[in-house]
Amino acid sequence: MTASIHFLVTSLFNKIGRGGLLLLIGLYLVTPLGVAAQDGFETEKQLNYFRIWGFVKYFHPASALGQVQADSLFLAYLPKVDSAANQKQANLVFRQLLRAVGVPQGEKVKAQKNEPKGAFLLKNLDEAWRTKNKFLSSENRKLLDQIFEHRFTGEKHYYTYVRNNPFGGTMPHEPEYAYKPEENLPYPLRMLALAKLKAFIDYLYPYKHLLDENWDAVVGQYIPLFAQCSSREQYERLLLAVNARLDDTQAYPFFRQLHYREKLFKNHFFPPFDYQLAQQKIIVTAIIDEALCKRSNIRRGDVIEALDSVAVGEWGQALNAVLSVSNESALWARVGEWGDNLLFRSEDPVMQVRLTRGEEQLTTTLRLMDPSASAKAKLIDSYFKKKLAPPAKKNKGLVYAAKGIAYFRIDDTFRMIKDETSEEDFRLMDSLFTRAAKGKGMIFDMRGEPDNSDFVYYYAFKKFGRPNHYFARYYQLNPHHLGTYRLLTQPEVYYPTEITPEDVVYPGKVVLLVNGATHSIGEWHTMSLQRLFPGSITLGQPSAGADGDVKKITLPGNYTVGVSGNGVYYPNNAVTQRLGVRVDEEVQPTVKGILQRRDELLEKAVELINGEGKNEVKE
Known part of the structure; x- marks a missing residue:
């Protein structure tokens, strides 16, 4: 060797x-x-x-x-x-x-x-x-x-x-x-x-x-x-x-541009069902191809523990050697993406799976789908069109997780504004935050891609912000000496200087939800919210650990590698790269929770808000 x-x-x-x-x-x-x-x-x-x-x-x-x-x-x-x-x-x-x-x-x-x-x-x-x-x-x-x-x-x-x-x-x-x-x-x-x-x-x-x-x-x-x-x-x-x-979640998508991706990952054939991951197991959440699932003895609710005699957790760790992620939470938040098909590795359309169904343990032959076949492609297209279709009528107002507890999803905030004039949008958001502040709690769900960066940077800051909102230390490439980075002290990097914040002190409880899907700008906004609400509690799993704008370079063969291009730290110089944002209480989704179609993080947030005692202010 x-x-x-x-x-x-x-x-x-x-x-x-x-x-x-x-x-x-x-x-x-x-x-x-x-x-x-x-x-x-x-x-x-x-x-x-x-x-x-x-x-x-x-x-x-x-x-x-x-x-x-x-x-x-x-x-x-x-x-x-x-x-x-x-x-x-x-x-x-x-x-x-x-x-x-x-x-x-x-x-x-x-x-x-x-x-x-x-x-x-x-x-x-x-x-x-x-x-x-x-x-x-x-x-x-x-x-x-x-x-x-x-x-x-x-x-x-x-x-x-x-x-x-x-x-x-x-x-x-x-x-x-x-x-x-x-x-x-x-x-x-x-x-x-x-x-x-x-x-x-x-x-x-x-x-x-x-x-x-x-x-x-x-x-x-x-x-x-x-x-x-x-x-x-x-x-x-x-x-x-x-x-x-590179150990950087920003570099994770690299594999998607490879010409030989299918050959390298041996993943031409796809599972005939949709699924979620929890506790390093695969939970069947929906059927895509009923005929194949019936032949494979696969049902919704089955919990797959091993693929071709290899434990799902072990295969995930093996993928960690060829996929760039900052931490394990980021890995498991991504390898279950159905379209990437990283877990169901097989050179032919069958594989052995070991699963649990209720109290019963089974081994069965899973028959996989060939998406290049037109009939299968139609099934896949039909399923995901239905799954991803926006609701026929979008609620423009507040959403409540429970009585008196306003619920903001970071990937569903754009619907709250008209996006016609900034004055009208500020008025609408001010009205919504005023109503939310009358309740006993607010939940900011950061488990997704922000659909409107103004939501935290402008609207939340205007209502709840205070002067000198320096919630992070942002280091940009230092042209005087490449390889070093200079701290940006310009306030507009951290908050809008053209706005006078109202400095509303919210007496209720605030909970932030994060996981491995909280990534880059989502992590940045989470840090800002932690500063806006010093008594907030951050629940969930480590975030993606890849804050800062992405820098990319093109390599021979026309391949692009991207990395976190600037340094992001908390004001006390605590690092966020690799580790993710500060999490006060770790909560992991469970197989049982997914089978029962429960959002266990959201349930825990409601429980904390409804419980006794006040949040302690964190420095």
Whole structure:
């Protein structure tokens, strides 16, 4: 077994255990066992080339101004790096590259003032690779230091400045290098892809320090695999696996763009029923194909515990090795998406399932649907059209979870306004909040995608906000030193300065509901609500742990990787990435609750509001 494969097997074993690992080996794990070994020198040489090239791309003024094309530079010197037979020869190539781009002219960059205190996020900084790296010659270390001292510090960087979006977006001037799906990318572009992703994470990802594994070590282990990749399918496997190492729910959707997704996940055939997940089990909630379910002995209410003798929980953990998520709650909130079909892995339309029906335990042969068959496609289309159809008549007013308890769903707030004039919308929302505030409790259900960001930012703040509503610390990429992040103190980042808040102190109880589907802007709004209502209780499971605007980069083959692009912390510097928003009381949905069609989090919220005692104010 090569060193690269040994590293991957060991890290995956530690992450998902023996059972999950056995599921992945031979299925869609990234490592073809026939890959020839690459010695340590070759990997270290390439890793240092990636480091130097990424540094020049993001720090050298000629690159930052678009005068030197970073991709062309990489492709021009890659053959020379490949040909270097020893450390001395490698350093000669590095010196040629650094001298070719030259030492920038002008005065040295002056240090920034740390005002206010804690104004900069420096946790990703790692200068040792260029200042103390024994692989690099002293001359090359000096050249790198001179470039750093004369680095580009402007806002409009050729590779980071996105017009009209200072917080995120797709990084500019990254060519697609599109090839037909059946064509493998040539070796230089595969290496460029890995080098691009390394530099992107090094300098534009604020949470590199929170990764489960050292990023340089990960890239170093994948260098020989990218170099020897023999097919487009294998290239996609490699991209999928590296993307998973980002440990960021913002990067989760990456797999959906893969040409060989169906082959990698072996998921052409779909279950003939709809389902939900609870306690790492699959609960059949509705029948899509009655004939197939009858032949399979599947009924609504069945609880599936194992697929082809593999426990559902074990398979979910195996997926964690190839899907990027910030935490386990985010994983289980997503792998049950029917359209992604990640759990029902089968190369043919049958699989064995073990299930519980009431007190009875059964093993049956599940017959799966082929969505490419027109009759099955019609059944699927009909079912989901009915399931997702909006109500014929939408209630424009307040919804109550119980007597005197107003209930706001973050994905169902747009219906409350007319969206014609801002004045009228403010009047409508003020009226609704005034009525809600007369009750004994309010519930804000944050388990979904916000359908109107104004609901919290403008309307809730206007009614219940106070001056200086700094509910978070938001760190944006610092152009003065890429790889670091600067605290944004402008009030409009946190609240609308054109509005004078009414500072209404609500005497009732407020409960916020969150789970793994509370994601990004939903997490941001939850933090704001926690500040608006200091005595609120946050119930549920950890949120997605992926706050901050998304930054994306295009990789060769026309693949896009997205990550949380800015740093978000609580005012006390408590991190939200990976962990999610603050949860005061964890409540997990149960199989029993889903079978009874109950919303156990909502029930718990009503119970808390109806109970005795007042909420304690949290600092």
